[in-house]
Amino acid sequence: MRLWLFKSEPDVFSFDDLKRCPKRTEPWNGVRNYQVRNFMRDDMLPGDLGFFYHSSCPEPGVPGVVRVASEGRPDPTALDPRSEYFDPKSDPGQPRWYLVDVEWATDFKRFVPLSELRDQAELADMLILRRGNRLSITPVEPEHFDFICRLGGVDPKKLRRG
DNA sequence: GCCAACGTTGGC
DNA sequence: GCCAACGTTGGC
Numbered sequence A: 001m002r003l004w005l006f007k008s009e010p011d012v013f014s015f016d017d018l019k020r021c022p023k024r025t026e027p028w029n030g031v032r033n034y035q036v037r038n039f040m041r042d043d044m045l046p047g048d049l050g051f052f053y054h055s056s057c058p059e060p061g062v063p064g065v066v067r068v069a070s071e072g073r074p075d076p077t078a079l080d081p082r083s084e085y086f087d088p089k090s091d092p093g094q095p096r097w098y099l100v101d102v103e104w105a106t107d108f109k110r111f112v113p114l115s116e117l118r119d120q121a122e123l124a125d126m127l128i129l130r131r132g133n134r135l136s137i138t139p140v141e142p143e144h145f146d147f148i149c150r151l152g153g154v155d156p157k158k159l160r161r162g
Numbered sequence B, C: 001g002c003c004a005a006c007g008t009t010g011g012c
Helices: A015-020 A034-043 A114-118 A142-151 A156-160
Strands: A003-008 A025-027 A049-054 A061-068 A101-113 A137-139
Antiparallel strands (some): A003 A137
């Protein structure tokens, strides 16, 4: 099982928004970066866990955990001219952009702000904390995942068991 | 294939 | 609003 971090701007789509979706699940559409596309298309599997991360907002940070709920599949918004994510260069016969379904897994007992992540020596080499990191999804090391879960008051072992 | 210009991201 | 960082584009 792999571990991830999903960035989202809460003004656009927040962790609470995800909780209100049917089955608390939503397609992670609109990714238009090849590296992130490859993560979803090639590396993610149902059951993978990830942090939901609020970015570009007054208090960036992690409100909780999500679970990958599908394999990678073509992102239909790329082919929909009415979608803000429409990509005119996409070819229905050869999908360019992919998504996975993302499902709410658990709230943290306590929101873990970015400022607190930065204070932790244990997390110094986390991708999300690196200067200039712009990927909207990043892989997360298991030690980092467990450490952040504990900051949020959640037992990572229970989560991994589902 | 190079690389400058441009657009976007995202913390502050 | 600023600005560093980085991906993408397109001319050559």
